[in-house]
Amino acid sequence: MDTKTVYQLDDQGRYVGKTVADRSPLETDVWLMPSGCITQAPPRAPAGKVARWDGQAWLLEDAN
Structure with missing residues (x-):
């Protein structure tokens, strides 16, 4: 496989999409990550909530 799914965050750490x-x-087992992306999938956010990455874990917060 030549691509890997990663998860895009905005400047506040909120999940915006895949x-x-x-x-x-040039390097074995190295992936070229787009800026602002992480490899850990976000949780499914219920209505009125958004997933935000705090640098170590996903949090569910009220949508603004």
């Missing part, structure tokens, strides 16, 4: 990272053509 995107892909590409495998590095």
